[in-house]
Amino acid sequence: MTILGISALYHDSAAALIKDGEVIAAAQEERFTRKKHDPDFPVNAIKYCIEEGKIGKKDLDAVVFYDKPIKKFARILTTYFSVAPKGLRSALMAIPVWMKVKLWVPLIIEDTLEKLDIELQGEPYFAEHHQAHAASAFFPSPFEKAAILTIDGVGEWATSTIGKGNGNRIEIMRELKFPHSLGLLYSAFTYFTGFRVNSGEYKLMGLAPYGEPRYTELIRDKLIDLKEDGSFRLNLKYFGYLDGLTMTNRRFNKLFDGPPRRPESEITQREMDLARSIQDITEEIVLRMAKHAARITGEKKLCLAGGVALNCVANGKLHESGVFDDIWIQPASGDAGGALGAAMMLHYHIQGNSRKPDGIHDKMKGSYLGPGFSDSGLKEFIDRSAYPAKKITGTDWAGTIAGLIDKGKVIGLFNGRMEFGPRALGSRSIIGDPRSPKMQSIMNLKIKFRESFRPFAPSCLEEDVEDYFDFKGISPYMLLIANVKKDRIKNTDPNIPLREKINQVRSDIPAVTHVDYTARLQTVSNESNPEYHSIIKAFKELTGYGIIINTSFNIRGEPIVCTPADAYNCFMATEMDYLVLGPYLLDKKEQPDRLNKDKWKIDQILD
Amino acid sequence: MLDMKSKVKVIIQAIILAGITVFLFFVLKQMVWTIVAGTLCLLFIVTGFFIPKAFKRIEAFQKFLAKIINLLLTWILLTPFYYICFTLGRLIILLANKDPMERRMPPEKTSYWETYEGNTNPDQFTRQF
Ligand SMILES: [Fe+2]
Numbered sequence: 213m214t215i216l217g218i219s220a221l222y223h224d225s226a227a228a229l230i231k232d233g234e235v236i237a238a239a240q241e242e243r244f245t246r247k248k249h250d251p252d253f254p255v256n257a258i259k260y261c262i263e264e265g266k267i268g269k270k271d272l273d274a275v276v277f278y279d280k281p282i283k284k285f286a287r288i289l290t291t292y293f294s295v296a297p298k299g300l301r302s303a304l305m306a307i308p309v310w311m312k313v314k315l316w317v318p319l320i321i322e323d324t325l326e327k328l329d330i331e332l333q334g335e336p337y338f339a340e341h342h343q344a345h346a347a348s349a350f351f352p353s354p355f356e357k358a359a360i361l362t363i364d365g366v367g368e369w370a371t372s373t374i375g376k377g378n379g380n381r382i383e384i385m386r387e388l389k390f391p392h393s394l395g396l397l398y399s400a401f402t403y404f405t406g407f408r409v410n411s412g413e414y415k416l417m418g419l420a421p422y423g424e425p426r427y428t429e430l431i432r433d434k435l436i437d438l439k440e441d442g443s444f445r446l447n448l449k450y451f452g453y454l455d456g457l458t459m460t461n462r463r464f465n466k467l468f469d470g471p472p473r474r475p476e477s478e479i480t481q482r483e484m485d486l487a488r489s490i491q492d493i494t495e496e497i498v499l500r501m502a503k504h505a506a507r508i509t510g511e512k513k514l515c516l517a518g519g520v521a522l523n524c525v526a527n528g529k530l531h532e533s534g535v536f537d538d539i540w541i542q543p544a545s546g547d548a549g550g551a552l553g554a555a556m557m558l559h560y561h562i563q564g565n566s567r568k569p570d571g572i573h574d575k576m577k578g579s580y581l582g583p584g585f586s587d588s589g590l591k592e593f594i595d596r597s598a599y600p601a602k603k604i605t606g607t608d609w610a611g612t613i614a615g616l617i618d619k620g621k622v623i624g625l626f627n628g629r630m631e632f633g634p635r636a637l638g639s640r641s642i643i644g645d646p647r648s649p650k651m652q653s654i655m656n657l658k659i660k661f662r663e664s665f666r667p668f669a670p671s672c673l674e675e676d677v678e679d680y681f682d683f684k685g686i687s688p689y690m691l692l693i694a695n696v697k698k699d700r701i702k703n704t705d706p707n708i709p710l711r712e713k714i715n716q717v718r719s720d721i722p723a724v725t726h727v728d729y730t731a732r733l734q735t736v737s738n739e740s741n742p743e744y745h746s747i748i749k750a751f752k753e754l755t756g757y758g759i760i761i762n763t764s765f766n767i768r769g770e771p772i773v774c775t776p777a778d779a780y781n782c783f784m785a786t787e788m789d790y791l792v793l794g795p796y797l798l799d800k801k802e803q804p805d806r807l808n809k810d811k812w813k814i815d816q817i818l819d
Numbered sequence: 820m821l822d823m824k825s826k827v828k829v830i831i832q833a834i835i836l837a838g839i840t841v842f843l844f845f846v847l848k849q850m851v852w853t854i855v856a857g858t859l860c861l862l863f864i865v866t867g868f869f870i871p872k873a874f875k876r877i878e879a880f881q882k883f884l885a886k887i888i889n890l891l892l893t894w895i896l897l898t899p900f901y902y903i904c905f906t907l908g909r910l911i912i913l914l915a916n917k918d919p920m921e922r923r924m925p926p927e928k929t930s931y932w933e934t935y936e937g938n939t940n941p942d943q944f945t946r947q948f
Contacts (some may be wrong), residue, residue, distance in 0.1 A: 276944075280946070280948055281947050282947040282948035283947070283948045286948070290919045291919075291920070292901070292905045293905055293908040293909055293912060293919065294909065294918065294919050294920045295909070295920075296901065296902070296905030296906045296908065296909045297901075297902055297905070297906045297909075299901075299905070300898065300901050300902070303897065303905070304893075304897055304898070304901075307897060308890075308893045308897070317947070318947075335945060337944045337945060338945070338946060338947050339944065340937045342937075343937065343939065368937075369936075370935075373935065374932070375935070383939070384935040384939070385934070385935055386932040386933065386934065386935060387932070387933055387934075387935045387936070387937075388932065388933070389921070389933065390920075391920055392921070392931065437924040437931075439928075439929060439930050439931060440929070440930075441929075441930050441932060443930050443931035443932045444931060445921065445922075445923075445924050445931055447924070448920065448922050454920065504932070557944075558944065561939060562941045562944055
C-alpha cells in the first residue's frame with residue numbers, strides 16, 4: 213500500500229511517501245523552490261516523492277491531506293462573525309484566497325498528479341490537523357504505547373490536544389480550541405519583539421537567556437488565565453489576530469512599554485526580557501500540559517508534535533522534569549510533519565495495518581528522507597563547471613575533514629539524503645570547531661549573515677554525550693537542550709552588555725555554549741549516520757573532543773540547501789573555507805570567480 | 820524574436836483591438852477613443868513583431884493591471900457583503916448570548932480542556948469537514 217501525505221497552503225508545505233508503513237521519502241517544498249516556508253501546493257516535493265518511490269502510473273493507492281479545508285474555513289468565517297464589523301481588512305485578504313485556492317484541494321491534488329502522470333485510485337482523504345500531528349508523533353516513535361501531546365498555532369479549531377496511542381491506533385481525548393493557543397501566544401511575542409511570525413520563534417527562544425523574566429507576572433495577570441492542568445484562555449482584548457492584520461494591538465503596546473520593535477532595529481533589554489518572560493510561561497504551560505497528559509492517560513512515555521514541540525528549551529525542561537520516563541519528538545514537528553502524519557494515520561489507524569515498534573528505534577531513518585545524490589551525480593556536477601575538487605575516500609575522508617575543523621576552518625557538509633524537518637543533522641550542515649571562542653561570531657556574521665546573539669548547536673558522539681552535558685539518553689534530532697557539564701564551565705560576569713556577553717568564553721566548548729550554559733544538542737550514532745559519526749570520531753582522535761558545531765547549510769532567510777548547485781552557491785556566497793560534496797572536497801582558495809561577489813550573491817529575505 | 824505561440828497571441832489581440840477601433844469609429848463615432856484603440860492596436864503589432872522586449876513589458880503590465888482590477892473588484896463586492904452579512908451575524912450571536920471565541924474566563928472553572936470533538940472513524944476521513 214503506497215500512500216502520499218500532503219501538507220500545504222498554510223506554511224511549510226511538504227509531501228511524504230510511505231510504502232507499507234515504511235517512510236520512503238519526505239521533503240518540504242521550500243527546499244526545491246528556494247522560498248523559505250513556502251506555503252504553495254508542494255508540486256516539487258510531490259514530484260520528488262514519486263520519483264524517489266519509483267511510483268508508476270497506477271501505483272499510488274491513496275493521497276491524504278493534512279487538514280480539513282472546509283472545517284478550517286468555517287472557523288475563519290466564525291471568527292469574522294464574532295468580530296464584525298471589525299476584521300474587514302483581514303477578511304479582504306483571506307476570503308478571496310480561500311475562494312480561489314484553498315477550498316479546491318481535491319482538484320489541485322488531481323491536477324498535480326495528472327501532470328506527474330499518476331492515476332490516483334479513489335478520492336483523496338482528509339485527516340484533521342491535530343490528528344495528523346498526533347499521528348506524526350506516535351506512529352514513527354519507538355513506543356508501543358504512549359501519551360501524545362500536540363501543541364501548535366491552530367489547525368481547524370484545535371490548538372492543543374492530549375491523546376494516547378496504542379499499537380496501530382490513536383485516540384485524542386482532550387483539546388483546547390482557537391483562539392486560545394500557545395503557538396499564537398508565542399507568535400504574538402515573536403511579532404512584538406520584531407521577528408517574523410512562523411519563522412522568528414526560534415530567535416525569540418535564542419534571545420530568552422539574555423533577559424530577565426520581569427514581565428512574567430504581567431503576562432499571567434493580564435494576558436492569560438492558566439489552570440493547574442495546563443489549559444488556559446487568552447485575554448483577547450490584547451491581541452490583534454482575530455480582527456486585524458497584526459498579532460498584537462495597541463492595548464498590548466501599552467502593557468509592554470511601547471510599540472513593537474521594528475524589524476532589524478536594535479534589540480533592547482525590553483525585547484530580551486519579553487523573550488525570557490514568554491519562554492518561561494511557555495515552559496510552564498508545556499510542563500503542566502504534560503503532567504495532565506500523564507495523569508489522564510496513565511502512560512509513562514510521551515510523543516510530542518506541533519510547532520511548539522520545536523521549542524527545544526521547553527522540551528529539554530520537560531525531559532529533565534522526569535514527568536515521563538521517555539519522550540519522543542517528531543523531527544518535523546511543524547506543519548511539514550503533518551504530511552507524514554496524515555499518511556501514517558491512514559495506514560495504521562484507518563486501514564488497521566499492524567505496527568511493531570521495538571521500543572528503541574524510531575521509524576524516521578534519522579530524518580534523512582529527502583533527495584540524495586550519488587557520487588557519480590556529484591562528479592558530473594563538478595565536472596560540468598570544471599570546479600577544482602579533490603576526491604577523498606576511505607578513512608581519509610573523515611580524517612581530512614576533522615583536520616580542517618581542527619585548523620579552525622568552516623566547512624559546508626553536503627553528504628547523503630537531505631533532512632526532513634527544520635534542523636540540519638549532518639547531511640546539509642555547516643560544521644566547525646566548538647572550542648574556538650571566535651567561532652560563534654565568525655559563523656553568525658560571515659557565514660550565516662544573521663544576528664550575532666544566536667547560538668550554535670553541537671553534534672556530539674552519542675556515546676560521549678555525558679562527558680559534555682548533564683544529559684542522559686539521546687537527542688538525535690536536535691530537539692532538546694541540555695546543560696553543559698559544570699566542570700567545563702568558566703565563570704563569567706553576568707552584568708555586562710549583550711554584545712560583550714556573546715563573546716565571553718563560557719566553557720571549553722564556547723562556540724556551542726549559550727549564555728545560560730545550555731546547548732541545543734544533537735547526539736550522533738554510528739547507526740543513524742555513520743559518515744557524520746566518523747567525522748566527529750576523527751575529530752575526537754585529533755583533539756580529544758567528540759563534539760563539533762553543526763548549523764544548517766544556508767544563509768539567513770534562505771532555505772537549507774537541497775542540491776549540489778545550491779550548496780556550491782551558498783559556499784561561494786559566504787566566507788566558508790571548504791565544501792564537502794560527498795567524497796569531493798572543494799577548497800575556496802582554488803575556486804574560479806571566488807572574488808566575484810555579485811555572481812554568487814543570494815537574495816537575502818529577512819526572516 | 821517571439822515564438823509562434825506569442826505571435827498568434829499578438830495577432831488575436833490586434834484583431835480584437837482593430838474590431839474595437841472599427842466599432843468605435845463607425846458605430847459609436849467616438850473619435851478620441853478610436854484613436855486610443857487604433858494606437859494600441861498598432862502598438863501591439865509593431866512591438867509584437869519588431870520589438871519583442873517592449874511587447875513583453877506591455878504584456879507584464881497588462882497582467883499586473885488585470886490583477887489589480889481583479890483585486891479591486893473583489894474588494895468592492897466583498898466589503899458591503901462583509902459589513903451586512905457578518906455584522907448581522909454578529910448581532911444574532913450577541914442576542915443569543917453566544918460567544919464562539921469563548922472569551923469569558925469564569926473564575927469557577929478549574930479547567931479549559933474540552934472533550935475532543937473530532938472523531939477518528941474511517942468514513943470521516945473522506946470528508947473535508
Ligand atoms: Fe500545525
